[in-house]
Amino acid sequence: MTNILCFSRNRCTSVEQIDDCTMRSTCRLQDNLMDACVEIMVRLPDLEITGVKGEVHRSFRKEHLNPVESLQKIVGIRIGPSVLKIIKGLVGEGTDCKQLAFMLEECCHGIILCFTKDAVINFPRNEAEAREYYAKKVKKNIRLFNRCAAFATGSPLVEGIEPPK
DSSP states (O other), X not given: OTTOOOOOXXXXXXXXXXXXXXXXXXXXXXXXXXXXXXXXXXXXXXXEEEEEEEEEEEXXXXXXXXXXXXXXXXXXOBSSTTHHHHHIIIIITTXXXXXXXXXXXXXXXXXXXXXXXXXXXXXXXXXXXXXXXXXXXXXXOGGGTTSSGGGSTTOGGGTTOOOOO
8 A cells, every 4th residue: 555646736826906906816836746836917907917926946847946937928918818828829838837837827717707706696597688698798898799709799699789890
């Protein structure tokens, strides 16, 4: 029994509102091989990443120990459509550490979830009510149109809404 492999991983993402114009999202990873933390600062309302910090306290690979340069590549991008693809292109392929890119993605997901949690809680359970609810939401904020498959042209949720010009 002494040769049984044991692996444990904890990953936690938290988001806090710093002030009316700034949010901070932090992802912390601790496992048998790595102990790391990534933090992004995001300017509201356009969701632009204005700062990024990263620390690798412990890693099985020495090249992971100084991630700051590769993480700085995402400063200036906006959280929105294609952000995950952008992160993978800028950070995920520029470093051997895919975990850091994943942690950045988790930070972005945390920011997005802060803005969608009320919608999920108040989501109508009846299909007809849900269509009406989301159609009103898109009409109220036309920038949502075509931002995801649910609000894309041809979706029943945006039926009858004209795309922005």
